[in-house]
Structure formats: structure tokens, C-alpha cells
Amino acid sequence: MSRVLLIEDDIEMQKLIQEYLSNYGYKVLSFDKPKSALEILDKESFDIVILDLMLPQMDGFDVCKEIKRKTETPIIISSARGDIGNKIMGFELGADDYLAKPYEPRELILRIEAVLRRVTKNSAVNILDFYIDEPNRVVKIDDYEIDFTKIELEIFLYLIKNRGKILSREQIINSTSLSPDTKNRTVDMHISNIRYKIGDDSKNPKYIKSVWGIGYKFI
Numbered sequence: 201m202s203r204v205l206l207i208e209d210d211i212e213m214q215k216l217i218q219e220y221l222s223n224y225g226y227k228v229l230s231f232d233k234p235k236s237a238l239e240i241l242d243k244e245s246f247d248i249v250i251l252d253l254m255l256p257q258m259d260g261f262d263v264c265k266e267i268k269r270k271t272e273t274p275i276i277i278s279s280a281r282g283d284i285g286n287k288i289m290g291f292e293l294g295a296d297d298y299l300a301k302p303y304e305p306r307e308l309i310l311r312i313e314a315v316l317r318r319v320t321k322n323s324a325v326n327i328l329d330f331y332i333d334e335p336n337r338v339v340k341i342d343d344y345e346i347d348f349t350k351i352e353l354e355i356f357l358y359l360i361k362n363r364g365k366i367l368s369r370e371q372i373i374n375s376t377s378l379s380p381d382t383k384n385r386t387v388d389m390h391i392s393n394i395r396y397k398i399g400d401d402s403k404n405p406k407y408i409k410s411v412w413g414i415g416y417k418f419i
Contacts, residue, residue, distance in 0.1 A: 202247040206230040220305040234263045245361040253279040268294040363418040
């Protein structure tokens, strides 16, 4: 399930985009204040950002620069400022696509799909002891493919993408396809299964550390 960060101060437009993307299986977190969106980027990872330019607090181009400073997450600018000068500026600042308002929501879906295809093509990486080919849902350690369930893979990828950060059980639930009413002990069970499959020891962890009273951290 791809995660979308939507920064749009027009609440009616925001709700329309969020509802439409949700119907296509995207998990959307929306903000009308860019500073709040930038703060969440320090805590959570996203697959793509949809960014309006006409925002309170900060100009959208400054937001774009700040996002690129923090992360390599692709950005689609969604703005009524559709002239060529603004488009050139957006691409120069690192935007991956520029969609001028008004547009049909279906076009946004197609643009998102195209950007994610470009980003994920040949995107297998080596992180610590792991070979990770996310588009093909393959994780290996010492050339051995780990037999994760769908949920275990989502949790593992979320932890490793946010390595070094303390993540609460609630964040893990909200950032995966786990049901919102999932119990903490269910998260703990999935973590236990992940540890077993990657050869980690909860008492002397090499990868996943328990943070008492909060959640977990990928070391």
C-alpha cells in the first residue's frame, strides 16, 4: 500500500483528492499547513508527496526545497499556477511532475502511477545485511530469501526505512495495512515473527530494539 503525503490548503480540494486516492488503494495523510507536513516527514516515510504551491505559512516552492533537503521522496506539484515559468521553477527544484489545476482526479492517479514506476524501476538496494527489492517484494539476507507474510514485509520495510527512529505501535499500525483497531499485542507478535525470520535476538538485538513503553527502533 503506497503512502501519500498531501499538502493542500483548499479543504474541499483536499477531501476530494484524499477520497479519490483512497478509493484506488492509497493511504493518504493530508495537511493544510506545510509546517505540520514537514514535521511529519521527520517521523514517517511516504512514497510520494502531492504539493500545492499557494499555501499559508510558506510558499510552495520553499516547501518543495525543504522536502528535497529532508528526503528523496518524489513530488508532484498540484497547482493553479500553471504557467511555464512556475513549471520550470518546480522542475528545477526537484519536482518529479507538475499538474496544473483544474484537472480530473483520474489524471492525478495516472501521474502518480507513472512517477512511482520510474522511481521503483531498478530500485533494489542493500541496507545493512539485507538485499531489498521492494517492487518485487523480495528481501534476502546472506543470499537467503526471507519468507515474510504481507504484513510482516510491510512492518519490516517501515522499520528499516525509518531506521534510527523510535516508532510507536500506533505509528506502525497507521503506516501499514493493519486494521486501525489492531491490538498492541498483535503488533508485538508480528515483530516477534520478523525477528525470528531475520535471526534477531530480542534480548541482545542486532536489528530491532524494543523501546519500553513506546514501541520499536531499527538500529
